[in-house]
Amino acid sequence: MNGRRKLEALGINLPLLPTTAVGSYPKPVELTRARTAHARGEIDHAELRRLEQEATAMWMGFQNEIGVDVPVDGEMYRGDMVAFFAEEMDGFERGGLVRSYGNRFYRKPIITSEIGWKQPMTVDWWRYAQSLTEAPVKGMLTGGYTVMDWSFNEHYPDRREAALAFSRELRKEVEALIEAGCRIIQIDEPALSVRAGELDVAIECMRVTTEGLDAYFLTHACFGAFETVFPGMLEMPVDNFDLEMANSGFDLVETFHRHGFGKDLSFGVVDIHSHVVETAEQVAERVRMALQSMPAENLWVDPDCGLKTRTVEEAQAKMRAIVQGTREVRTELSAVAR
Amino acid sequence: MRLICANHSAYPRVGETPESQRLRRAYARRETGDVSTEGYVETARDYAAEVIAEQAEAGCDLVTDGQVHWYDLISHPASRLDGVGINGLLRFFDTNTYIRQPEILGPLSGRFDLTADYTWATTVSSRPVKPVLTGPYTLARYSIVRTDHYSDVAALTMALAELVGDELHELGRAGATLAQIDEPELLRHPEDAALVNKALQVATDRKGPLRVSLATYFGDATDLYRTLLDMPVDMLALDLQYGPGLVAEIERQGSDRPLALGAVDGRNTALDGTSVAGIVDRVAEALDSRGVEELHLQPSCSLEYLPRDRARRKLVRMREIAESVTKVGA
Numbered sequence: 311m312n313g314r315r316k317l318e319a320l321g322i323n324l325p326l327l328p329t330t331a332v333g334s335y336p337k338p339v340e341l342t343r344a345r346t347a348h349a350r351g352e353i354d355h356a357e358l359r360r361l362e363q364e365a366t367a368m369w370m371g372f373q374n375e376i377g378v379d380v381p382v383d384g385e386m387y388r389g390d391m392v393a394f395f396a397e398e399m400d401g402f403e404r405g406g407l408v409r410s411y412g413n414r415f416y417r418k419p420i421i422t423s424e425i426g427w428k429q430p431m432t433v434d435w436w437r438y439a440q441s442l443t444e445a446p447v448k449g450m451l452t453g454g455y456t457v458m459d460w461s462f463n464e465h466y467p468d469r470r471e472a473a474l475a476f477s478r479e480l481r482k483e484v485e486a487l488i489e490a491g492c493r494i495i496q497i498d499e500p501a502l503s504v505r506a507g508e509l510d511v512a513i514e515c516m517r518v519t520t521e522g523l524d525a526y527f528l529t530h531a532c533f534g535a536f537e538t539v540f541p542g543m544l545e546m547p548v549d550n551f552d553l554e555m556a557n558s559g560f561d562l563v564e565t566f567h568r569h570g571f572g573k574d575l576s577f578g579v580v581d582i583h584s585h586v587v588e589t590a591e592q593v594a595e596r597v598r599m600a601l602q603s604m605p606a607e608n609l610w611v612d613p614d615c616g617l618k619t620r621t622v623e624e625a626q627a628k629m630r631a632i633v634q635g636t637r638e639v640r641t642e643l644s645a646v647a648r
Numbered sequence: 649m650r651l652i653c654a655n656h657s658a659y660p661r662v663g664e665t666p667e668s669q670r671l672r673r674a675y676a677r678r679e680t681g682d683v684s685t686e687g688y689v690e691t692a693r694d695y696a697a698e699v700i701a702e703q704a705e706a707g708c709d710l711v712t713d714g715q716v717h718w719y720d721l722i723s724h725p726a727s728r729l730d731g732v733g734i735n736g737l738l739r740f741f742d743t744n745t746y747i748r749q750p751e752i753l754g755p756l757s758g759r760f761d762l763t764a765d766y767t768w769a770t771t772v773s774s775r776p777v778k779p780v781l782t783g784p785y786t787l788a789r790y791s792i793v794r795t796d797h798y799s800d801v802a803a804l805t806m807a808l809a810e811l812v813g814d815e816l817h818e819l820g821r822a823g824a825t826l827a828q829i830d831e832p833e834l835l836r837h838p839e840d841a842a843l844v845n846k847a848l849q850v851a852t853d854r855k856g857p858l859r860v861s862l863a864t865y866f867g868d869a870t871d872l873y874r875t876l877l878d879m880p881v882d883m884l885a886l887d888l889q890y891g892p893g894l895v896a897e898i899e900r901q902g903s904d905r906p907l908a909l910g911a912v913d914g915r916n917t918a919l920d921g922t923s924v925a926g927i928v929d930r931v932a933e934a935l936d937s938r939g940v941e942e943l944h945l946q947p948s949c950s951l952e953y954l955p956r957d958r959a960r961r962k963l964v965r966m967r968e969i970a971e972s973v974t975k976v977g978a
Contacts, residue, residue, distance in 0.1 A: 405917070406955020407662050411737055411746035412719060413675040415662055418744075418955070420917055460744050462917040504742035535739070583737060 313549040313574035314607050317526050320493045322446050326606050326643060327597065327636050328379040330576065332530055332552060333391070333450045333496065334616030335384035336625050341365045345389070362386045363438065370442040372626060376633045380494060380610075382448050383439035385618070390416045391452045391498060392460040394431075399479065401425035405462060414619075420462040421472055427479040430486040437490055449492040452499075453529065454480055454515035455508070459501040470511045477515040481523075488525050495520075496528040496552065500615075503531065506538040517547050528552050528576060532615045536562055541569050552576035554614035556588075556596070567603030575604055578614035579635070580628045585620070587627040593635025606643055611636045649932055652709045653970050654946040655963065656863070656885070656914060657780040657828065658721075659699045659714030660956035668956065671695040671716060692717035697772040704775045706960050707967025710826070710944070712778050713769040715952075719748065721782050721830065722790045726750035729811065730758040735792055741832060741866040743915075743953055750791045752798060756807050763818040770823070779819055783831035783862075784808035784847045785840065790833070802843050809847035813854055820858035828861045828885060828908075835867025835890075841875045849880045861885050861908055865949040870894045874901055882906070887948040888927065889913050895927055899934045906940055907931060910948030912966045917958045919965050925972045932973065945970050 317324060337345070341361050348358040365386040373381035388394040396402035396419030405418040432449060440447045454477030458469055466472035480497075487495055497519060502512050520527050529546060532554035536543065540562075543551075551571075555562065555578040566575070579596040580588045597611055611632055617625035662672050674691035677683035683691075696713045703711040718724035720740065726732050733751040740747045766779040788804040798804040812829070819827050829851070834844050852860050862879055865887035869876065873894065876884050885908035888894055898907070909931055911924045932943055945966060951959040 406664060406957055407660075408953060408955055409661065409745060411748075413672055413679070415672070416744075459742070464916070464918040501744070504739065581736065 312608075313526065316549060317494075320524070320526060322493055322526070324379055324446075325640065327640050328610045329633050329636050330378060330380035330448060330610060330612045331373075331382045331384075331629065332532075332576075332578075332612055332614075332616045333382055333385055333448075333498065334388070334618035335369045335382075335386075336618050336620055336622050337386055338365050338368065338622060341386060359387075366435065366439060367442060370439055373629070374443050374445070376630055377637075378629065378633060379445060380448050381439070381443055381445050382450060383435050385450065385616070387435055391616075392457050393417045393419055395452055395457060395480075396461065398431040399425060399427055399476075401465070401475075402461065418460060418462060421458075421465045423465055425472075425475045425479050427482040430490075431483055433483075433486050433490045433492075436487060436492050440491070446494055447492070448528075449484075449487040449495040451480060451483060451487075451495065451497050453477065453497045453512075454519065455512040456499050456501040459504055469508065470514075473511055473515050474518060477518040481519045484519060484523055484525070488523060493525050494528070495525045496530055497548070498530045499546075500531050502529070502543060502546075503535050503539045506535075509539045509542050513543075513546050520547060526550070528574075530576075530615075532578070537565060540565060544572055548573070550574035550576055550610065552578070552610070552612065554578040554582075555600075556581040556614050563600060563603050571604060571608070574608045574610060575600070576610035576612050577604070579611055579632060580613045582613050582615045582617055582619060582628075585624060587624060588631050588635075590631045590634035590638065593631050594638040595635075597636055597639045601639070649936055649940075650942050651928070651932070651970055651973065652942065652944045653707055653963075653967055654710035654778065654908060654944045655703050655708050655712045655714075656910065656947045656950055657712055657715060657830065658718070658950035658952040659703065659712065659716065660952055660954060660959050661695065661714070661716040663956035668698075689717070693768065693772075696769065700769060700773045700775075700777070702960055703963060704773070706963035707970075708963055709775060710778050711773055711775045712780055713765055715780065715950075717765075720745070721747060721950075722787060723748040723750055725760045725762065725782050726787060726791065728758060728760050729756050730754075731756045731795075732791075733794075738790065743866075745953065747790060750787070752791050752793045752795055752804060754795050755797050756811065758811075760811060760815045762815055763822050766819060766824055767822050776825065778826050778828055778861075779824055780828045780830060780863075781812060781815060783829045783833075783844075784812050784851060785844045786831050786833040789837070801840070805843055805847045806850065809850040812847075812851040816851060816855040816858060816860065820856040824858055826859045826861060826883070827855075828863050829881070830863045830865075832864055832866050835864050835869055835872065838872050838875070841872065845879055852880055859883060861944075863908070865910060866890065868894070870897045873897045877901065877903065877905075883908055883944070885944070885946065886910055889915065889948045895930055898931055902934050902938045903940060904938055906942040906944065907935065908944035908946050910946055912945070912947045912962055912969070914947035914949040914951050914962070915953050917954060919961065920969065922969070922972065924969045925974075928969065928973045 863885035
């Protein structure tokens with residue numbers, strides 16, 4: 311079943327070229343300060359949670375105001391996409407700081423015992439976000455292959471076993487999201503292309519996590535050498551690939567065009583590492599370019615990756631450009647259709 | 649046979665204590681303009697001195713400056729050259745670390761200018777310092793060429809080889825005795841071994857008595873080992889974590905020159921077991937039979953992929969392993 315029909319079967323009707331965000335938005339300064347204060351024991355969990363809810367409501371309000379078709383909760387409650395799940399599940403120890411790039415560091419978790427899901431981790435946040443909008447809110451998780459690759463493994467005999475162990479447990483979170491009513495679920499696998507020889511492991515992980523479950527699944531990947539896993543990556547059992555395009559100069563579009571893509575594509579149109587805010591016209595141009603190799607009914611539009619590294623103002627301006635630029639192209643398409 | 653415990657290259661630039669995060673803070677303040685470039689360099693050197701001492705205390709006979717002020721292995725040296733711009737992020741091999749891609753905009757000129765760092769490091773180190781350079785082929789492979797001046801990867805590699813040669817020449821003049829050239833890309837493109845060989849001939853042509861170690865990592869070098877032995881370098885640094893058959897291949901082929909064995913896993917926090925000592929023994933025997941009298945034991949790659957406390961523990965464990973081998977004198 312193609313993606314649009316699957317969405318309709320799930321009771322979700324989206325316009326052509328749905329706009330969305332990848333997952334994270336920047337945290338307001340007061341929340342960032344509160345997280346630091348909480349880590350130092352200066353404020354309690356209830357106070358931190360109140361500020362996280364306020365920030366989530368702010369981002370939901372913003373997305374409602376500009377008209378994002380598939381909004382996200384913005385991940386105000388997460389520090390890092392892997393560390394968050396490692397902290398919420400059994401089997402992990404908090405790791406020390408390692409560098410990601412430039413002056414950015416993250417805590418790389420250490421798998422020290424059997425991985426286990428304890429309770430829903432994102433469901434309450436999804437419910438809260440969904441209560442603030444009529445639009446379908448996307449659920450967001452991190453996949454087993456990436457969690458394995460971005461953790462140290464001191465327990466499982468090899469990488470595959472560690473990745474599958476997490477994927478099996480993550481399935482319980484997917485089931486809980488679906489039980490709560492979430493129908494669009496993104497399982498991030500940015501490590502997808504790190505070892506082309508392990509693509510089968512990444513695909514197996516996604517299958518273990520999602521097979522037979524009733525939702526529209528996306529996977530997000532970015533800043534990788536996709537050409538090394540294409541077209542094999544199309545075997546990934548998801549409906550939609552959410553890929554970074556702006557940062558890599560859109561060089562994959564031609565590859566997709568030649569080979570055919572066969573799934574929906576969430577097309578990253580703004581560079582999340584640049585302070586420069588793209589214009590709506592630039593976004594429209596990029597969408598038009600994507601449409602040369604991708605049918606409109608298969609195309610979604612979003613940023614390259616989570617916007618959490620930008621300022622609130624930059625992230626909002628980039629999202630406005632995405633929504634306005636996409637609307638321009640949508641209008642052009644409907645004029646042609648008439 | 650002498651066994652030398654060496655650091656591979658980079659070292660974590662942040663730890664858990666506020667004091668060990670001073671370089672990170674200085675970097676951020678330089679970005680906002682609150683600290684001058686000179687102020688940042690001063691902090692970077694202060695921090696480098698600390699990690700140099702930490703390597704020595706952990707048992708390293710041969711240390712590095714930790715490359716703590718490099719933005720990354722690719723854009724830091726490339727950005728020193730004329731004719732280069734710096735582009736977006738790209739994942740560095742299968743790590744969760746990203747480099748910025750150089751854009752080659754015109755003819756390359758200028759200097760990598762890394763020798764001053766080496767000279768400074770020797771003034772604060774109690775142990776010999778090994779300067780580390782990114783190889784011309786790896787630099788070329790990670791670059792985006794936006795000029796007609798270089799028709800392909802080979803042309804760009806050879807141009808960069810000249811500049812690496814300038815740096816090796818300067819390092820030799822500055823008194824360095826061993827430099828490491830990192831060429832991890834060679835393992836992704838073994839078909840380009842002849843090009844790398846040619847580039848290294850150019851790069852090492854004016855090095856004088858300076859010895860050069862060619863480091864490959866993040867891939868299995870087993871099938872390429874024979875070819876690596878033909879490279880115009882004085883030492884080979886090998887990552888044993890990706891190639892389960894590599895030790896047997898070393899035993900089979902032997903080596904006419906010292907090896908730097910990446911037998912300690914630089915990518916995982918799990919501490920290496922005693923089996924590593926057995927591997928060192930096997931390789932030491934293979935070298936001994938060819939009259940080679942020097943063997944280095946080092947992490948499989950840069951230690952920057954570990955938290956700082958774990959990096960230190962790795963080096964301590966490496967020294968413990970070195971002291972338990974039987975075939976060589978530590």
